[in-house]
Amino acid sequence: MDSPQTYSLFMGTDVSCRILGIDPQVMLETAGLANLAQDRSELRVTAGQYFDAWNTIARLSPRRDFVPYLGVAISRGPVIPVFFTLSCAPNLETGLTRLAQFKSLLGPTRMQVFKDGQLLRAEYDSVDIHSPMPPSLGALQLVCMLENIRGATAHFVCPVAAGFDGSEEERRQIASHLGIMPERSATTFVTFSPEDAKRRFISENPALWADVEADLKLQLAAQNDPLPAAARVRAALADLMLSGRTGAEDVAISLGISRSTLQRRLRQEKTSFQAELDATRRDIAIRYLTKTTLGVDAIALVLAYRDASSFSRSFRRWTGQAPGAFRQARRRG
Incomplete structure (x- = not known):
């Protein structure tokens, strides 16, 4: 039997935990992953273990608004090469298409980008049908995306619509950042107007x-x-x-x-x-x-x-x- 695909937990242990002030070892122990970290310099985990770690970070977070706080901090914080897929692109549509190609380097999430009529739509879900992506992680994807897009365009890009499977409180927590109230949706998604889809990036490189x-x-x-x-x-x-x-x-x-x-x-x-x-x-x-x-x-x-x-x-x-x-x-x- 083939070994399951594994993913780096760098974004959880080295980025999210550090930003939120959570001890990574405490997080791993609470998530039941401490044995995987012994004598390993880089922790690679299955999709299910990755999401267990994320849910544990959410429980241990000292902030209720940890999703928008993390999203902004990650986007403005350490240099993460995968994010160059967006910033180096000529426009939003090209950037999102490139990001979708390399999304799995950041964790076990899949991104699809396609036209929905005249609108540009991006959807996120788990790479493993047996391990659903936590709603709060879906919300983080939306916040990070918008923060990077606004930095690349020097414009307050506001999506036409967005949604994820979160409670009303969870959706309100990111509404002010998105510029709209996201709907309750089984699919994590965001859509942009044709004008924004072709908006030029000042950071094109x-x-x-x-x-x-x-x-x-x-x-x-x-x-x-x-x-x-x-x-x-x-x-x-x-x-x-x-x-x-x-x-x-x-x-x-x-x-x-x-x-x-x-x-x-x-x-x-x-x-x-x-x-x-x-x-x-x-x-x-x-x-x-x-x-x-x-x-x-x-x-x-x-x-x-x-x-x-x-x-x-x-x-x-x-x-x-x-x-x-x-x-x-x-x-x-």
Whole structure:
């Protein structure tokens, strides 16, 4: 029998828990997942376990309005590459279509985007028919989406309609953020007017998107396909760095193999873990320095460095220049 598909719990343990001030270990113990976290640097869980963790976060949250609070904080907080699917797009319709392709990298939810007459409609549901998506998680998807769209358009985009299977109180909690009162619906959905569907994004960045898309496709492929070891290591690092993990042991656990097996496979491909780590960090650093306005501190954080000074030393070793000087030189060129 095939093993069930698993998903990173990074958005729960490292993002949502941190924002809400919840101890991730307490959350995992309460959700009955503590045994899965032992000696694992990255926790990967089934769809059912993921939703159990989310429901536990909802119960432990010190805020009643945790859904809109989390949605805004996540959208304005850590750099999460999947969100570049929206921000780099030329318009809303293209951005949502791209996001739907890579949605599973954020957890066990499926997103469908299609035309409903003249309207643009996006629907969310679980990837597993036996494990329904919690209504509050559906509400979070709507809040995050709207927050990212408004940032990308510099316009208060208001959906034509929205809905999820929440109580009246739960729906009122996100109504002010959405700009409309969402209806009670078995399907989590949002629809936009034709004008908003084609609204231009001021954050459009086709050059950055070309690189990000390649990385995201690699991460999707690494979930199932037997890629070369070096490619799988790079995909794992791109995922793990978001939670500050860059060790060989971290990557080996993520790939489900021993550290010695990982090192042996890399040697067979005439490379090493350190070489792949440096190359991954270097490529991402150059991308963000040349194709975004992210500061050196923010880039260092994305690459899981202790501080900007450590990142700058590594970057100088790779390129012979400090990050700021490299950025200026590329812009002049």
